[in-house]
Amino acid sequence: MSHADLSIQIGSLHLKNPVLLASGTVGYGNEISQFTDMSKLGGIVTKSLSLKPRKGNPPQRIVETPSGMLNAIGLANVGVEVFVKEKIPFLRELNTTIICNIAASSIEEYVECTKILDPIDTINAFEINVSCPNVKEGGLIFGNDLNSVGRITERVRAVTKKPLIIKLSPNVSRIAEFAKVVKDEGGDAVSAINTLVGTAFDIWTRKPKIKNITGGLSGPAIKPVALAKVLEIKRNVDIPIIGIGGIINWQDAAEFMIAGASAVQIGTVNFINPNAGVEIVEGLQSYCEKISIGKLSEVIGSFQL
């Protein structure tokens, strides 16, 4: 029997399959490549870049929670210049789609980063992080504000013709409104969701378990929330969605696609099973065979209510 077609089209962005590794869980690709064949993935989203390097938050940055984890890394990254010089040569050889994630503390910085990175062929698309919960400037201040998300989309759109994805925060009351503003301002897709704001305390010292006090919750614990957000967008706005949140196996990935995601990103599971992405691709392949469909894209938004 011939294999089902797993390829996915998101605007002008072609993916060989819908499984992407999420930003902040794959660095710039080099470390995880020791454990997995990245050419089998749909693509990777590189760690959030800012114009200048950021050293990130002091420890403790992470803590495990029931079926999840909180992190407050603080967007530690090498900055655009080092990324171009030192990370692009490796990424170029990976034979997978490279989506470059940008996080900034001002609208001008988003624009500036995009302008510098736009001419680089290795970068196939941009994902704009307007939803990091762990930095003082930018991050959620933008992600919570419809007007800011609209302005950022519009201004970044003006400096690149590459596919433009905006990564949305779940820490809002109506995520569909944010997806709509992205669509109206020329964005090609939205990623949903970034982490949920959470915290945890040590009951003996009565101190927060992470230095930043709050962090972003990820992992299987957030999957139902993420699915509901994807569904909300799908039912209200006609824009491609990249589903993210607690996916650890192919069944989870299929569930997101049924709820309306054109593609998915996997994050926290990479820390536990660095080969999870490839296993999910294989699982989706056999899923197509089990339900006798020739193209995986047929399941996108195929929910029966």
Place this chain on the structure above:
Amino acid sequence: MYNEKSRVESNKKLLSNTFLLRVYSPLIAASIKPGQFCNIKVSESSYPLLRRPFSICEVEGDYLHFMFDVHGEGTKLLANKQKDDVIDILGPLGNGFNYSGDYSTAIIVAGGIGIAPFPYLIKQIPTDKKVVSFFGGRSKENVIEYGMKNLLVSTDDGSAGFKGNVVQLLEKEFYPFRNESVRVFACGPNPMLKALQEFAIQKNIECQISTECAMACGFGICQGCPIENTEGDGYYLVCKDGPVFDSRMVKL
């Protein structure tokens, strides 16, 4: 680096709360060095979600040994592993101790379960070097002697060996080594490592410390385990740049 499904050979109780796990893991065993660590999945489900990092304690042929104290859900599950259970191990990770080169005496300083990486290190240290070991524990019941050589012990309550902490014991016993070229290898709680940092600066001796930090992946992608460096205003990652650092390189 390998992700190896490893069969448990034995899981021995060394002390009331300390275990020695022996697993068949030929790929990792063939490449792991003293001071490196493995990130172990202690359950097959999502609870607990993350792997747990453990120093390599000893390697015998195709077998790895890990020594651990039970102090949370993860280590409790690991303590319950029995012969022929299979656990998922990622390793070798991190950099390990540098025990080659020009020195005459290796001084091992271990606090509590910080003794874990030393049986393997002691076995690998070239035979022309002298090895002296210092172990500090809370009391007699916590003293671990497994794999140690020329061992001196301190306990907080004085129920075994010197009464006091292990760095005080080292200070007391250091005199005969004052003119030798020594290299200190240490692992233990942060206050102990901090005291040792100062001691090493004072005596102008080389000191390698194995550090600890909460981490998720263990190989550099989660960025969850920073340790402040002394050079600038940035961080190293304990998992990738460490866990072993020259004591002058990091702020504890």
